[in-house]
Amino acid sequence: MKRLLALMAALLITLPAMAANADPALKKQVDAFVDSWHDDAAHARMAYFDKMAPDGVYIGTDRSELWQRDAFKAWARKYFEGKKSAWSFKATRRNVYTSGDGKLIWFDELLDTANMGHCMASGVIRKTDKGFEILHYQLSMAVPNEVADQVTELVRKAEATPGSAIH
Template structure:
């Protein structure tokens, strides 16, 4: 795991600032054709993982960041690829199916961000958000963050389990 450097963090902040000043936010409903393209790209990305296709990593920008559910899981693309190799050596790495996705874009559509609710067979319901950059070659994922969707009614139990796990030094 590599922590983001001050330079990388500044890069993300600059991208966010630029992105918020490029003509406002366009919601998915404002451009159905563009949203369909974005959804197809993200769905294909998830399908690449479900079928252990290495093309999964080609869809992540070279400077892309992937944040998993464990607090140690913060990787640049190539580190993530090395970590995930053992999963991609099988017929299936992991399976995420979006049951809902909201897509937003800068005015010029060069930066796209989305949030999604996911059905996963191993972790149950998850939520994720991502940032996509549109380049001359197509879309690339710049940032993706996955989290487990914990119902509020059981959050105290989950918090207790995490505390016990941490106290045990695991």
Template sequence: MKNFILSACLALFALSAFAAPATPADTRAQVNAFIDEWHDDAAHARLAYFDKMAKDGIYIGTDKTELWNRDEFKTWARRFFERKSAWAFKATKRNVYMSEDQKFIWFDELLDTQMGVCQASGVIRKTDNGFEIQHYQLSIAVPNSVADKVTKTIKDHEARPGAK
């Protein structure tokens, strides 16, 4: 019996040593699931949202003052995560790219949000423990046909006394 168990363990070890590495399509599917879950964490105000970001990860929001490391972002967002939903971003389109070794992944996405259509891009690192978001930048998608109006509104706002 001992020999059988030992043989079985050796066979499993040998098979795992020759297991094929994840294909780019496999990694892309895993990344899409990871980002979707990250957005779902925010939609349900789960603090696991911040665990998916690297300790030195960066989040850039839509306002020019919104550039945080993970812990600063968590502090700023705390009030939103005390509700049932922090914010709800649903990807309508996403492109995922990766380095040859699949350890560095970057992506861009179109999002349906409470602010309307937004665009985002991010960088993900694959670690021994899974994926982590290194950098994420969110922006409001402004149609070119109204860009002049939006730009004027921003300039007028910034010209006011006390505006940042």
């Protein structure tokens, strides 16, 4: 985890100088890879987790949802095993960027989801000799500014509820 955090800090410092829109051929490959990853979840295929790096991190919408790949896989198993679908994310827009050497790729995407409505996500992908692997993925619910105060108040109330699992 420390190694990944150090990598992310280094990326934040150096990526603006290195960032470039991915060339169309690479963007097409990344789109196919990420769409395939989302499709694995939509069809409850455990291959979903194979597309994540062993040291990959997934951050969900709940503040308790920060997992390394194997812990995420263990948590999510109940949504995959014996199911037709775990969750369904369909990208409606995706921007793809790359480092100068093309080995690190990052993206942001707008998603339509079956159970949470519109969401946003960002991810970091590493290109290896074997293909792509997801290093980091962060999902967030897209809350319209017009209702943000209402959502914030609901969260405050939930956090203040005695015995709440929210910490």
